[in-house]
Amino acid sequence: MSMNMNAGLFQQQTLKMAMTQELMQAITLLQYSTQELTAFLENKMEENPLISLEQPASALFQPTYDRKKGKQHIKNTFDSNDWIEQLSGEDTLSIEQHVMSQLNHQQLSDEHQKAMVFLIHNLDENGYLRIDLDDIWEPGMSSTVLKENLAVLQQVEPHGLAARNLQECLLLQVKAEGMNRLAECILENYFPEFVEKRWKELSKKIGVSLKEIQQVLDYVQTLNPRPGSLFFQEKPSYIVPDVVVEVVEGTLLVGNYEGNSPNLHVDKGYLNQMKSYKDHGVQRFIQDKWQEFQWISKGIQQRKETILKVMQTIVEKQPSCFLHGLNFLKPMTMKDIADELGIHESTVSRAVKGKYVQTSFGTLEMRIFFTTSLQSVGHVEDISGMQAKKNLQVAIQNENKQKPLSDQDLVVWLKEEKGIILARRTVAKYREQLGIPSSSKRKRYD
Numbered sequence: 001m002s003m004n005m006n007a008g009l010f011q012q013q014t015l016k017m018a019m020t021q022e023l024m025q026a027i028t029l030l031q032y033s034t035q036e037l038t039a040f041l042e043n044k045m046e047e048n049p050l051i052s053l054e055q056p057a058s059a060l061f062q063p064t065y066d067r068k069k070g071k072q073h074i075k076n077t078f079d080s081n082d083w084i085e086q087l088s089g090e091d092t093l094s095i096e097q098h099v100m101s102q103l104n105h106q107q108l109s110d111e112h113q114k115a116m117v118f119l120i121h122n123l124d125e126n127g128y129l130r131i132d133l134d135d136i137w138e139p140g141m142s143s144t145v146l147k148e149n150l151a152v153l154q155q156v157e158p159h160g161l162a163a164r165n166l167q168e169c170l171l172l173q174v175k176a177e178g179m180n181r182l183a184e185c186i187l188e189n190y191f192p193e194f195v196e197k198r199w200k201e202l203s204k205k206i207g208v209s210l211k212e213i214q215q216v217l218d219y220v221q222t223l224n225p226r227p228g229s230l231f232f233q234e235k236p237s238y239i240v241p242d243v244v245v246e247v248v249e250g251t252l253l254v255g256n257y258e259g260n261s262p263n264l265h266v267d268k269g270y271l272n273q274m275k276s277y278k279d280h281g282v283q284r285f286i287q288d289k290w291q292e293f294q295w296i297s298k299g300i301q302q303r304k305e306t307i308l309k310v311m312q313t314i315v316e317k318q319p320s321c322f323l324h325g326l327n328f329l330k331p332m333t334m335k336d337i338a339d340e341l342g343i344h345e346s347t348v349s350r351a352v353k354g355k356y357v358q359t360s361f362g363t364l365e366m367r368i369f370f371t372t373s374l375q376s377v378g379h380v381e382d383i384s385g386m387q388a389k390k391n392l393q394v395a396i397q398n399e400n401k402q403k404p405l406s407d408q409d410l411v412v413w414l415k416e417e418k419g420i421i422l423a424r425r426t427v428a429k430y431r432e433q434l435g436i437p438s439s440s441k442r443k444r445y446d
Helices: 021-031 034-047 083-087 095-102 110-121 143-153 166-177 181-189 191-195 199-206 210-220 268-275 280-317 319-324 334-341 345-352 385-397 407-418 424-433
Strands: 051-054 061-066 071-076 243-248 251-256 263-266 356-359 362-365
Touching: 021 280, 021 345, 034 051, 034 280, 095 110, 110 143, 166 181, 181 191, 181 199, 181 210, 191 199, 191 210, 199 210, 243 280, 243 319, 251 280, 251 319, 263 280, 268 280, 280 319, 280 334, 280 345, 334 345, 385 407, 385 424, 407 424
Parallel strands: 243 356
Antiparallel strands: 051 263, 061 071, 243 251, 356 362
C-alpha cells in the first residue's frame, strides 16, 4: 500500500480565539491590588499626556451608607485636629541619639566615636549586630577598637542591644538585672538543652528540679528578644477597602468604596490643543493615546463591577458570617462563586487577590472567605478549616498544662466533642500554623 505525498493547496476552517489587547488590559487591571493599580495609573499618566489623575484622600475617610437612598456616601470620621499626628511617621529619637546620649559623660576619642557610630549603623531592626568584627576592613578602624566599643554598647539601655544572637541578647539582660543566677547559668552554659526543652537531661547536669527550670523559663519570657524594635518601628500602613458590607436594620448592603484609587480623567485642554494640529503623525498619536485611555477607563470600570459582583455573591452565600462573625463561616470555594456568576474560576481568583472588604468585624482580605472543607460526623454541612483551628485553640487553652494534649489526643477530642474527623498530620499542620508548640514544649512542671 502506498501513500500520496504530493504537495497541494487546501483550505481548512478552524475556530481560534485571539486575546485582544483590550481583554488583556482588563485581566491585568482586575488582578492589581489598589496600590498596584495606583502605581500603574501614575506610570501611564507619564506615558499618556491625555490621562489626568485626581488623587483621593482615602486615609482620612470611611464609607457609610445612606439609609434613605440606599447607596454609599463618604463621611469624615477623623478629628481635624489630630489626623496629621496620626499620619506622621517620623521617629522622635533615633537609636544613635539614644545611645550617644548615654555615653556623653565618657570622653570618647574620635577613633572610638567613629567605631561606636559604625556599630550602631550596623544594628538590624531587632537591635542585633549581624557582622563579624574580625572581618571588618574599615580604614582607620581596627577590630580591637570595635570590640572595645561593642562591650560598651552592650551596657547601654535597652539591655540586650548589639547582641550577636538570641542567647547573647537574653544573657545580657539577665546579667544587667543580676537577680537570677540560675537563669544566667542556664543561658550561658546550657542554652540548647533549655530551648529544646531537654529539661530532664538539664536537671541531672546542674542538679536542680524541673520546677526550678520552669521558673527560669517564666522569667526568661519576661525579657525582650527584640530590644531594638522600639527604634525601627515601621510607619503605619493604611488598608483601604475595595468594597464595604454593612448591616442596616438587619439587611446586608454591599457597595464599592469610592476613595481607594485615583479618579481617571481626560486632560481636555491638551486634547483640544492637539486636535488643532493637522499633522497626520500628531493625529495618529492622539488617536492611539485616546484609545488607550478608553481601554484603561473601561478596564477600571469592569474591575470595579467584577469585584462588587463577587463580593455580593459571597455575601449571599455567607449571610450568617456577615451578620454574626467569622465563626459562622461555611465552606465555600472560588468555583462556587464562579459557577454562580457564570465566569471562570481564575476571574474570581484575580478579583479577590489583594482586595479588601470592610465589615462590622474588621477590614479583611476577600479571599479569607474561601475555606477548606473537612469531613464531619453527623452534620449535613462540612466544617471549615478555620472553624477547626478555632476548636483546636479552645482545646489547647483549656488543657491540663501538666499533661498537655498530644496531636493524637486532639484528633480524638475533635471527633468526640466536635464531630470533626481530621488526620493527626492535619492537626499538627494546623497547630503549627497557629504558632502553637508541640505538647512536650507546652508542658509545665508546677
